[in-house]
Amino acid sequence: MTISVGLGQYVCGKAADETWVIHGIGSCIGLVLADSSARAAAMAHVVLPEVINGDLAHPAKYAETVVPFLIERLMELGASSRALGAYVVGGAQMLTVARLGDIGRRNVETVLESLKENKVRVFEARVGGTIGRTLRWEAARGRAVVSRVGHPDEVLTKPVHEYKEVGEHATGARR
Amino acid sequence: MSHKPQWPAQVIEDALVQAGKALSTLAERSYERFSVTLSVERIENLPGILGPGDQPVYAAFFEVVGALSGYLLLVFPRDHAELLIEKLLDGETGDDQLVDSAIGEVGNVVSSAFLNYLADWLEAQAAPTPPQVVRDGSSALLGTIAGFLAAEGISRAPVVHARLAQGGDLDVYLLWLPGTSTLEILGVEG
Numbered sequence: 001m002t003i004s005v006g007l008g009q010y011v012c013g014k015a016a017d018e019t020w021v022i023h024g025i026g027s028c029i030g031l032v033l034a035d036s037s038a039r040a041a042a043m044a045h046v047v048l049p050e051v052i053n054g055d056l057a058h059p060a061k062y063a064e065t066v067v068p069f070l071i072e073r074l075m076e077l078g079a080s081s082r083a084l085g086a087y088v089v090g091g092a093q094m095l096t097v098a099r100l101g102d103i104g105r106r107n108v109e110t111v112l113e114s115l116k117e118n119k120v121r122v123f124e125a126r127v128g129g130t131i132g133r134t135l136r137w138e139a140a141r142g143r144a145v146v147s148r149v150g151h152p153d154e155v156l157t158k159p160v161h162e163y164k165e166v167g168e169h170a171t172g173a174r175r
Numbered sequence: 176m177s178h179k180p181q182w183p184a185q186v187i188e189d190a191l192v193q194a195g196k197a198l199s200t201l202a203e204r205s206y207e208r209f210s211v212t213l214s215v216e217r218i219e220n221l222p223g224i225l226g227p228g229d230q231p232v233y234a235a236f237f238e239v240v241g242a243l244s245g246y247l248l249l250v251f252p253r254d255h256a257e258l259l260i261e262k263l264l265d266g267e268t269g270d271d272q273l274v275d276s277a278i279g280e281v282g283n284v285v286s287s288a289f290l291n292y293l294a295d296w297l298e299a300q301a302a303p304t305p306p307q308v309v310r311d312g313s314s315a316l317l318g319t320i321a322g323f324l325a326a327e328g329i330s331r332a333p334v335v336h337a338r339l340a341q342g343g344d345l346d347v348y349l350l351w352l353p354g355t356s357t358l359e360i361l362g363v364e365g
Contacts, residue, residue: 007219007321024222024229024314027322047325061325094319095236095307100326104319132315134229149231149312 005030005045008061012042012073013139015163020137025090027104029063029111029127030135032087033070033120035079036142039163042070043137046090049106063110067118085123086115087144087156089135092128104128124156182213182335182363190292191337194349197288198339201281202259206347211337218332221321222314225250225348229312232256235282236307236316243294243301244354246320249282250313251347279306289349299360320352333363 002019005011007028011020020043022030034041044060051062059069071081091108108127115122126133126146136145142163144156191209198206216224225232233256237247251259256278261268263277283306290301309316324332335351353361 007222007318007325009219023227024312024316024318026311026315026319028318047322052326053328092315092319094309094311094315095323097238097323100323103322103326132229132311132318134312134314149229 005043007045007047008058010042010044010060010066010070010073012040012070012077014041014077015039015142016139018139020139022089022135025133025135026092026094027107028090029107030087030089030133031066031070031111032135032137032144033067033074033084034087034137034142034144034161035074035083036085036161036163037083038074038077038079039142040074040077040079041137041139041142042073043135044070046107046111048103049110063107064114067111067114067120071118071120081119085121085161087123087135087137088112088115088125088127089133089144089146089156090127092131092133094130094132123158123161126154126156182333183361184213186293186296187211187213187335189296190289191339191349193292194285194289194337195339197284198281198347201284202262206339209337209339211335213333213335215331215333218321218324218330221324221332221334222318224317224334224336224350225313229314232309232311232313232316233260233278234309234316235279235286236309236320237282237286237303239290239301239303239354241300241302242360243290243297243299243357245357246323246350246352246354247286247290247303248316248320248350248352249285249347250316250350251278253310255346275308275310278308278310282306282308285347285349289351297360299357317350324352333358 029046049063059065091104134147147153195206231253234250294301337349339347
């Protein structure tokens with residue numbers, strides 16, 4: 001089953017036979033946090049660097065709130081905060097509106113800073129530039145794959161970080 | 176989820192007729208038939224408005240300033256864009272800068288026809304920025320625009336979504352997201 005993660009949404013779960021996908025990431029960030037030993041992961045579609053209009057109801061939407069929020073969800077699934085690693089994709093500047101600045105770059109900077117503050121390693125990042133990207137998380141294998149229009153897929157996850165056993169204790173995605 | 180706002184539909188349709196005529200003159204094909212949807216969309220729905228997934232497209236994007244503020248986008252499915260560009264450039268499609276320039280020029284001509292009609296009818300100024308040409312996926316493009324709206328604190332956006340048709344192929348999409356000042360002039364509730 002494929003689960004599409006829309007703007008500001010998140011999913012989390014354990015090694016279920018699912019693929020989570022964020023199609024067409026431009027200035028947004030596709031963020032995956034995973035603990036391969038617990039075979040638990042979370043994915044968020046981050047839209048903006050900072051919370052606006054006091055919107056505390058959508059922590060996955062903002063770069064400054066998403067990381068601690070996902071860590072909490074993963075701890076509930078039995079993950080260890082010390083074992084977590086991150087995949088960060090997106091933050092491009094495909095279009096420019098001068099008065100709004102470079103939202104993509106600010107998204108990247110804020111997510112990376114928050115990962116550092118929360119002591120989460122960055123396994124791989126594909127950020128910046130002027131191109132759109134699609135991020136898939138193969139939840140059963142613990143594998144992140146990034147693709148671009150007109151280019152072959154790129155597997156981001158190193159074999160050492162893929163899940164060792166597949167399918168045991170599977171828990172489908174929760175939003 | 177969308178609902179029908181109180182759009183001045185006839186004015187917008189007349190502006191689209193002008194856009195279709197301008198495109199027809201450039202492409203030497205008739206683009207004077209069109210379908211149009213006037214709606215208010217949650218910004219979460221914008222990336223999928225041209226279809227599911229990340230469809231390869233060529234697009235010319237304009238930020239419009241002045242009283243008729245907003246964003247205007249002319250989007251060509253990639254295969255259709257390549258056919259149109261081949262025609263416009265007499266087959267000289269190997270130069271990326273030239274291709275981008277041609278897409279931008281098509282965008283200029285069509286968007287000007289659309290905006291000028293509205294500006295004249297509404298007696299309001301519309302000043303589009305130079306075109307920004309993108310060759311990428313539709314979701315990434317529209318997701319970026321959704322990000323602009325989100326940064327402005329907008330959660331639901333009025334959208335004019337028109338498809339200029341040319342007998343089954345070479346379709347072109349015109350998306351107009353009028354800004355706050357434009358909505359006030361049009362009398363549309365966001």
